[in-house]
Amino acid sequence: MSQEFFERHQPLLEQAMAAAALRGYWSPYAESPSPRNYGETANDDGRAAFEALRGKPFPLSLPDADGTVGGEQSPYGFELGITYPHVPADKLVAASKRALEGWRRAGPRAWVGVSLEILARLNKRSFEIAYAVQHTTGQGFMMAFQAGGPHAQDRGFEAVTYAWQEMSRIPGVAVWEKPQGKNDPIRMEKQFTVVPRGVALVIGCSTFPTWNGYPGLFASLATGNTVIVKPHPGAILPLALTVKVAREVLQEAGFDPDVVTLAAHAAGDDTAQKLALDPAVKIIDFTGSSANGDWLENNARQALVYTEKAGVNQVIIDSAADLKGVARNLAFSLALYSGQMCTAPQNIYVPRDGIQTPEGRVSFDDVAAALGTALEKVSADAARAVELTGAIQNEGVVARIEKARALGLPVVADSKTLAHPQFENARIRTPLLLRTEAGNAAISQEWFGPIAFVVATDSTAHSIQLARDSVIQHGALSLSAYTTDDAVAEQVQDAAEVSGVSLSLNLTGAVFVNQTAAFSDFHGTGANPAANAALSDSAFVSNRFRVVQTRRHI
Amino acid sequence: MSQEFFERHQPLLEQAMAAAALRGYWSPYAESPSPRNYGETANDDGRAAFEALRGKPFPLSLPDADGTVGGEQSPYGFELGITYPHVPADKLVAASKRALEGWRRAGPRAWVGVSLEILARLNKRSFEIAYAVQHTTGQGFMMAFQAGGPHAQDRGFEAVTYAWQEMSRIPGVAVWEKPQGKNDPIRMEKQFTVVPRGVALVIGCSTFPTWNGYPGLFASLATGNTVIVKPHPGAILPLALTVKVAREVLQEAGFDPDVVTLAAHAAGDDTAQKLALDPAVKIIDFTGSSANGDWLENNARQALVYTEKAGVNQVIIDSAADLKGVARNLAFSLALYSGQMCTAPQNIYVPRDGIQTPEGRVSFDDVAAALGTALEKVSADAARAVELTGAIQNEGVVARIEKARALGLPVVADSKTLAHPQFENARIRTPLLLRTEAGNAAISQEWFGPIAFVVATDSTAHSIQLARDSVIQHGALSLSAYTTDDAVAEQVQDAAEVSGVSLSLNLTGAVFVNQTAAFSDFHGTGANPAANAALSDSAFVSNRFRVVQTRRHI
Structure with missing residues (x-):
């Protein structure tokens, strides 16, 4: 039998073996x-x-x-x-x-x-x-x-x-x-x-x-x-x-x-x-x-x-062709299953003096605000939002949101409780986005759940260094970067390869950094402390x- | 460049990849x-x-x-x-x-x-x-x-x-x-x-x-x-x-x-x-x-x-079509580089009531004697023997021969000092072969060097059990077995697979259990305590x- x-x-x-060798799109199950x-x-x-x-x-x-x-x-x-x-x-x-x-x-x-x-x-x-x-x-x-x-x-x-x-x-x-x-x-x-x-x-x-x-x-x-x-x-x-x-x-x-x-x-x-x-x-x-x-x-x-x-997942924003697209994509990633994914972004590095866009320089505050606005939009319609956020798995995660609030950092977007149209006792929270400075020791640990930080850095070079060092020390399952500059993209890729973390570049569409596809994306690298295997x-x-x-x- | x-x-x-897949004979170097x-x-x-x-x-x-x-x-x-x-x-x-x-x-x-x-x-x-x-x-x-x-x-x-x-x-x-x-x-x-x-x-x-x-x-x-x-x-x-x-x-x-x-x-x-x-x-x-x-x-x-x-390498003698060939092959294996190979045999299990041969039942004593005679032959001509035995790498190995003698077990073949025709101060010893009973705790450790034991067991089933348990507990890089009975060969193979050790069956010719060939034989299995990789x-x-x-x- x-x-x-x-x-x-x-x-x-046999199809699967061919797919694993090519690593294009393939799935045996709808x-x-x-x-x-x-x-x-x-x-x-x-x-x-x-x-x-x-x-x-x-x-x-x-x-x-x-x-x-x-x-x-x-x-x-x-x-x-x-x-x-x-x-x-x-x-x-x-x-x-x-x-x-x-x-x-x-x-x-x-x-x-x-x-x-x-x-x-x-x-x-x-x-x-x-x-x-x-x-x-x-x-x-x-x-x-x-x-x-x-x-x-x-x-x-x-x-x-x-x-x-x-x-x-x-x-x-x-x-x-x-x-x-x-x-x-x-x-x-x-x-x-x-x-x-x-x-x-x-x-x-x-x-x-x-x-x-x-x-x-x-x-x-x-x-x-x-x-x-x-x-x-x-x-x-x-x-x-x-x-x-x-x-x-x-x-x-x-x-x-x-x-x-x-x-x-x-x-x-x-x-x-x-x-x-x-x-x-x-x-x-x-x-x-x-x-x-x-x-x-x-x-x-x-x-x-x-x-x-x-792990502590990292995002580097250097420059953007479409800042709204960046914010929309990241807000979705933060809200998806309320950040309870091992691949969910946590630390978002933005230079203190802002980023370059086709519309000119955008200040740090305006980048943070764009993320906050995008998060608001994601949770504006509770009935739709709950399908995205799901519910919080356990009370420990809810308590962690309180602990993050107690850090006393400026709030970019606050975590809200949403009502579920079908399950009245569902435990639902939207993401909390806080603002902080590079060097804050609090962000070198994982805040599992709907908790993220916009982090002001000296420059993109500084952001890359922070991300790389954090991956080496604390591990990460994902690194995401936004840049319109090929030289910066190369620097980030080199940092990813040195520290051993998968990199997603300029995701502004229907692919999110949280997601990996079998037969194409390796999940984890086995090369940093977040996972010893891929x-x-x-x-x-x-x-x-x-x-x-x-x-x-x- | x-x-x-x-x-x-x-x-x-590319030839090497093909060879590794087929595992036939292949070598890039003469x-x-x-x-x-x-x-x-x-x-x-x-x-x-x-x-x-x-x-x-x-x-x-x-x-x-x-x-x-x-x-x-x-x-x-x-x-x-x-x-x-x-x-x-x-x-x-x-x-x-x-x-x-x-x-x-x-x-x-x-x-x-x-x-x-x-x-x-x-x-x-x-x-x-x-x-x-x-x-x-x-x-x-x-x-x-x-x-x-x-x-x-x-x-x-x-x-x-x-x-x-x-x-x-x-x-x-x-x-x-x-x-x-x-x-x-x-x-x-x-x-x-x-x-x-x-x-x-x-x-x-x-x-x-x-x-x-x-x-x-x-x-x-x-x-x-x-x-x-x-x-x-x-x-x-x-x-x-x-x-x-x-x-x-x-x-x-x-x-x-x-x-x-x-x-x-x-x-x-x-x-x-x-x-x-x-x-x-x-x-x-x-x-x-x-x-x-x-x-x-x-x-x-x-x-x-x-x-x-x-590791403690194991030999099981159940029966033999050509006992002299068995003894000759094993004596060579014991003498080769004076047993200083990780694959050299150490414990040779023979049923107390002897083994079956085409000439009839051969007693335990006669099997031991055959091994002793074969060892004598190997070292009879010192000038030829030293090419086989080489020299003892360090004084610790020489001291181990003394320690083995001090066990007080019956000597089947004694270790002799040989003179080297070219190097007068060469440290050369022939193998010491001792006789003992199953259950002697001394043989459950590795006696690295020209030291081996003929071990009297209750039966071949007992020999197989001893070999299997020793591999599981103490590790081994080689298992060698001699039998003319296909059912026994299957039992030994099963014991080898359960304990995770490479098996050589009925080596009486020009191949020795000590040797493994790259691209064909795996050296070590990674499945027993002697090595965690192959x-x-x-x-x-x-x-x-x-x-x-x-x-x-x-």
Whole structure:
């Protein structure tokens, strides 16, 4: 069956390999929730499926469960009321080790076939997953659908593509024939077997449980490892649905479903630490805070640890052909999911003496004002704005807005509470934009959420230096720059390459610095403190498996 | 010039990529020291060049040298009397960082072109390097030539091949065109720049300075990093020659020669630690003891650390079609460079009730005796034997033979001192083969040098279990098994795959378990404690560089 799965998906896999090599636009999954893509009843069916899950034990059976956990709250203002089986960490690892025996022997085609079948079925459930993502992360519905559904699946498919690419270049058997002058050559047969590392752990986050979870999950699974998925206690449902689908596919293909398990747990307990330190856990993929990521890197020494942590994203405004376009694009980026994206801009550097535009010099104050005006426009129509901002995932983010206000910096645009037309208790805030001077230590940390700073610098050269040094010291997932001067663009690109951060130049249209596209944009570089890996490249997959050879004379 | 270098070597590079994919026999460099390959005067010229270096300061100029170090002793019984410039660790790193600026910008074709030109010139100096390797490591001349010259160069070329393969799959520029229904598509240009990690450090060993040093050196150099080569204080010369050649090529190509520097230092000082902990050092390749390798892994947290450490290599004898062939092959493996190879066998498991052969059951004692007889034969003619055994690299290895004798185990073959016909003070010992029972804790550690054990087990199943568990716990670089039973071969292969060690089956001819061939055999698996990487695969190179992208609308 797993061979059938492989053959079924092989044509798409081959397209994917070509796409990853060219890095042009390509996606295996439609990003538009249009009925033409997903069927007339898909949205209603998905919503109904989500509603049917509420207030009940989640239909998932795991071995050795000793109770249930739950307690997810929708940021839109209601309890999900779903409970999940709880399995002690050591029992989960034991089950994963048992499942590894058979999975290991199945080989790359089976691993990849099963992985792609899981993704195909997840795609069909994109609406159900979208509602699950919306009501755990707080994302607006469209983002929850796209980023939580097809774009997350794209990133999963991409990881499988790289995994297959690396594994398939290992020949199963080679004949080695070494000439011996006038004598007969020495002939040996060499068999090369791809073997997994062991048990893999995926630690999900509360804002992008599927998008950030799928690359590690599928990279490990497609290279023969078994996977324990540990969701954030605030966003269990999207990954529980994922695990459920994975287990169904595994079972159909004749494998132990415990190849993929769920480690749902209560907030604040030590499940993550216990799992991470288990000697059998050989791979960990983590998205979350720098404190937790650093802890894993320093303590889970038996495992390969791939982390995406905090960063301070940077914007440099040097000059603009269309200042309104700049402001509109940046305001959208700041408001999108209320800055709760790891790629959302935070520090916007503008020279103290202003910037050049076709209309002449524009003062620092006027640049700041343009950003403030653009932010006002974004939130002017609350009913439309809430679709963009989504809701605030947790109270900690709301508290951070207060903390930022308490810095006492001049306010360029204040954060407002918006009412949601459908969910009266939704936790919604517009971005807070503050003004400060270069050198303010407060901006060298991440202010996760709808909080940003317009920073007055001595010059564009100073802005570039600040951005570069901040990336090197504090990490970043995005750098955005606006300039009409090719020489400045080159300087910024050089700073990006030295500090190791992706650069977007002069985005004023329908592309935003927050967004990266699978098969084209690398997400993260692995070259600065914000992340030690990129999604996805060879380095992300090639150490998840090893090759064991057997040679004999023939 | 570096472009010229790339074009000059591109045809061979393309052959190398094809060879790495097929993993059949292929080598870019002739392994035979025949005059037909290297010229009529090559041997004499190489010997003369080596002799001319003795008793003098080595002709290498490094920045900020504050004195000289030296003191190498030939294991064949004389002082080399060569001194090398000493540069304090922080000054070396500073020079490497300065050199990185220009090297980084040169790009993959330049990095690869320069790397391959260095290798080509090293190949031409294979005889000089062979004498340098012989008189630092103690290897016999033929091994010093092959393993220290063309085979080391093969492994260097292989690392460059994998590096190029991974870098060349990153497109320089991509056009991303996303359809927008009836509207015009969004079009972006994306530039992808390969950037190095930074300063790399290669820590050489005293037994295979070039063979074990070149993979890391060339993997880092070919991916744009600058490299500090820190030789073992007992085997500086082979790497000093290498660094000298590298600097000449770099200078010719217009680069700062400090892209490659030498960190010669006195034994017992803290140069390695200082270099390894420098924040600018981002990659470390190490070959040596588990204590030092573990220290690096645990402390040099700012760097990617690739280690090859100690292991306990395993042999399983279940049954044999040709017991004499088995014994002859194993005796050769034990005697080759006096067991001072990381791949040399140590624990030979034989069932207590003997093994099956075409001549009937052969008792444990008779199997042991066959091995003893074969070892006697290997050393019967001292003048021939010393070419095989070479000399003992250092007094610590001689002391270890005494320590093994002091275990008080029955001696199957005793270690003898042999006289060398040419070097009267050469430190030469034949292998010590002891007999013991399974469960003896003494054999669960590495006895580096000419020391091995025939181990009585309950059965072949027991032998397999012991070998597998030892690999998992203590690591191994080789597993060898002898069986005429396909079912046993399968069980051993499964144990090899579970524990992650390369397996050689039924070697009775001209191939020995100690040997691996570049472009065909992976050296190490990276899957057991003896080494965290394999030579060479994608995982060995793909994280030494990162990709930084710049995107803009077009």
